Amino acid sequence: MPDELMYRIALTQVPMLGDVSIRKLLEHFDSAAAIFRARSWQLEKTAHIGSIKANAIRKFSDFTSIEKEISFLSDYDIQPLWIQDSSYPGRLKHCYDAPAMLYYKGKADLNGHRMVNVIGTRQPSPYGVQVCGQIVNDLCAAGVIIVSGLAYGIDIIAHRAALAAEQPTVGVLAHGLDRIYPSVHQDTAREMALKGGLLTDYRCGTLPDRQNFPRRNRIVAGLCDATIVIESGIKGGSLITAELANGYNRDVFCVPGRINEWHAAGCNSLIQQNKAMLATAASDILDTMGWNKPVNKGIRSLQPSLFTSLSAEEQQIMALFEGKSRLHLEELYIHSKLSGSQVATAVFNLEMQCLIKCLPGQLYEPVS
Numbered sequence: 077m078p079d080e081l082m083y084r085i086a087l088t089q090v091p092m093l094g095d096v097s098i099r100k101l102l103e104h105f106d107s108a109a110a111i112f113r114a115r116s117w118q119l120e121k122t123a124h125i126g127s128i129k130a131n132a133i134r135k136f137s138d139f140t141s142i143e144k145e146i147s148f149l150s151d152y153d154i155q156p157l158w159i160q161d162s163s164y165p166g167r168l169k170h171c172y173d174a175p176a177m178l179y180y181k182g183k184a185d186l187n188g189h190r191m192v193n194v195i196g197t198r199q200p201s202p203y204g205v206q207v208c209g210q211i212v213n214d215l216c217a218a219g220v221i222i223v224s225g226l227a228y229g230i231d232i233i234a235h236r237a238a239l240a241a242e243q244p245t246v247g248v249l250a251h252g253l254d255r256i257y258p259s260v261h262q263d264t265a266r267e268m269a270l271k272g273g274l275l276t277d278y279r280c281g282t283l284p285d286r287q288n289f290p291r292r293n294r295i296v297a298g299l300c301d302a303t304i305v306i307e308s309g310i311k312g313g314s315l316i317t318a319e320l321a322n323g324y325n326r327d328v329f330c331v332p333g334r335i336n337e338w339h340a341a342g343c344n345s346l347i348q349q350n351k352a353m354l355a356t357a358a359s360d361i362l363d364t365m366g367w368n369k370p371v372n373k374g375i376r377s378l379q380p381s382l383f384t385s386l387s388a389e390e391q392q393i394m395a396l397f398e399g400k401s402r403l404h405l406e407e408l409y410i411h412s413k414l415s416g417s418q419v420a421t422a423v424f425n426l427e428m429q430c431l432i433k434c435l436p437g438q439l440y441e442p443v444s
Contacts, residue, residue, distance in 0.1 A: 083109040226247035
């Protein structure tokens with residue numbers, strides 16, 4: 077594994093080789109090490125990544141800095157999460173541009189049953205501060221893990237409200253884990269690392285450069301079941317995250333505001349364009365997401381007579397829910413190894429029999 081970890085990190089550092097290309101390669105090669113050991117023509121022919129990228133892999137030689145990175149991870153108890161790992165966030169894995177490698181320091185479950193990101197302006201009004209605190213507090217009471225970007229304004233308010241509610245919260249960073257930006261949030265970040273978590277796809281030494289933040293936002297959006305925007309101007313990172321969440325087929329909620337205030341312009345616009353649902357309280361979000369009941373720890377035991385009345389395909393789909401509270405539609409396709417039409421038919425029939433139900437974001441859960 078040490079050698080494989082070195083090759084995994086190295087793969088993310090190859091010039092011009094992005095996360096989408098890495099996933100293409102992993103579909104055809106067993107490991108990152110195998111990719112580096114392959115010849116250029118094999119990389120081109122098998123994964124169709126082009127000669128420029130294939131040659132860049134073959135020419136990569138900066139393994140000394142990779143070894144230093146591995147030492148840093150070990151020294152500071154930072155967990156590398158590779159996209160093929162079972163511990164990698166499942167929701168994010170379903171996004172086509174998910175980072176191949178994540179770096180995580182914390183204890184919060186990145187595959188928690190209920191995860192929501194709360195974002196907004198860096199200059200909230202007193203109203204926005206109050207609403208954010210109340211919504212986060214009520215979501216935490218329902219067992220929701222709060223995710224945000226540790227930035228000024230709504231982000232840090234959301235993190236601190238979750239900590240005050242004694243619930244884990246995860247901050248997604250636009251730089252390496254060897255620093256905290258902004259530095260005034262260091263104390264909160266330390267508490268989050270102990271009770272929640274800090275996550276990034278950037279190596280140590282990476283500065284919080286301007287271009288990193290929009291890229292960071294895809295993790296914020298993809299990591300969660302839903303996005304909540306609390307105050308935003310007509311432009312900015314919050315709207316980028318909301319657009320990304322829509323692209324990932326996730327639910328987006330916005331708190332409305334006065335039509336003549338710049339704080340409300342972005343939220344009101346998203347609602348007006350039907351890109352977000354109006355939310356005035358946590359109950360609106362909990363109702364829409366179907367979270368107004370205790371988290372289902374697993375499928376109930378089916379009576380043998382009922383189970384045998386299901387088709388072989390339906391039984392196969394139901395078996396996947398053993399010990400699971402919910403599964404994404406893509407997981408049903410992958411793990412059942414049935415054809416697309418077989419899965420679609422089986423899922424439809426199981427819904428009609430009230431054995432499973434569909435949740436936002438193409439998630440399914442067994443009915444209690």
